[in-house]
Amino acid sequence: MIYIEPSQSKLGIKINTLEVYANTKGVLQVAFRYNPSDLSKMANxxxxQHENILENQFRGNHYHYPxxxxxxxxxxxxYALLITCDVNSENFELYLLKERVSYFxxxxxxxxxxxxxxxxxxKEDVEFIISKHYNHSIESLQTPFEIFHKDLEAAIDKLITKSKNEKLQSN
Incomplete structure (x- = not known):
């Protein structure tokens, strides 16, 4: 799978655009908003948390349960690349993370x-906020999982080349 819009995700990836409220006192930016039914699912x-990733490094290679x-x-x-993979089928999807958007x-x-x-x-660090729908200090609900697919590296290269070309065209 090459780059797709999250609305086309077969893996259930969802995006939400940042809500921004400005007035004479400043700016409020809502990165995550949950309704009561979402909150009731967060049993733990x-x-x-705020994280950073150094140049050419990564975080992850796991999945969460239940x-x-x-x-x-x-x-x-x-500049961050999100790689997602169905743990049962090894189908993968790639996302160049965009600022002011949350990816579920x-x-x-x-x-x-x-x-x-x-x-x-x-050469700058990637900085991002993570919202985990559980509390890691109560229990770690993740399992290591090495994301591998024979076409993954080629797909990443193609996505990065496409993004660079689009950036050049917009300048």
Whole structure:
């Protein structure tokens, strides 16, 4: 699978655009918003954390369980690639994370976030906020999972090339 819009995801990846409210006192930005039915699914609570990824490094290579243990990523800065993979079929999807958008990864979908800034001439860290639909201090609800597919590297290269070309055309 090459880059797709999240609305086309076969793995259940969902996106939400950042809500921004500005007034004379400043700006409020809502990265994550949950309704009562979402909150009732978070049986072990919720955890929000800030993370960074150094140049050419990654975080992840795991999936969460049980059904309620999803996770959301919200990019603050940098160039990041999200790789997702169905743990049963090894079907994968790639997303270049966009700022001001949250990406929800459901349970049983393996994921990994890679700092790809060097491919765009950037040496900066990737910074993002993660919202875990459980509380890691209560219990770690994740299982290691090495994402592998014979076409994965070629798909990543193709996506990065496409993104660089689009960036050049927009300048």
């Amino acid at each position: 609570g919720m955890q929000v 059904d309620f243990a999803g996770e959301e990523f919200f990019l603050l800065k940098g 990864i459901p349970a049983f979908v393996a994921h990994k976030v890679i700092n790809i800034g060097s491919k765009f001439g950037s």
